[in-house]
């Protein structure tokens with residue numbers, strides 16, 4: 001059975017976009033739901049970590065270096 005390759009893309013001023021992830025486990029070892037596309041928070045402001053909930057916009061997160 002062929003599986004599609006997993007890809008990770010960094011969205012401008014936003015989350016990591018993961019495609020074709022079939023297994024995701026959090027720091028507690030709990031299996032998390034996956035879909036064809038998932039968005040993982042990289043700003044630290046999400047209230048639904050590890051997933052992006054859009055809070056990066058309100059937090060003013062940018063890709064720029066400080």
Ligand code: FES
Pocket residue numbers: 014015016040041042043044045046051052053054055056057
């Ligand atoms: S990247 Fe979207 S809430 Fe953190």
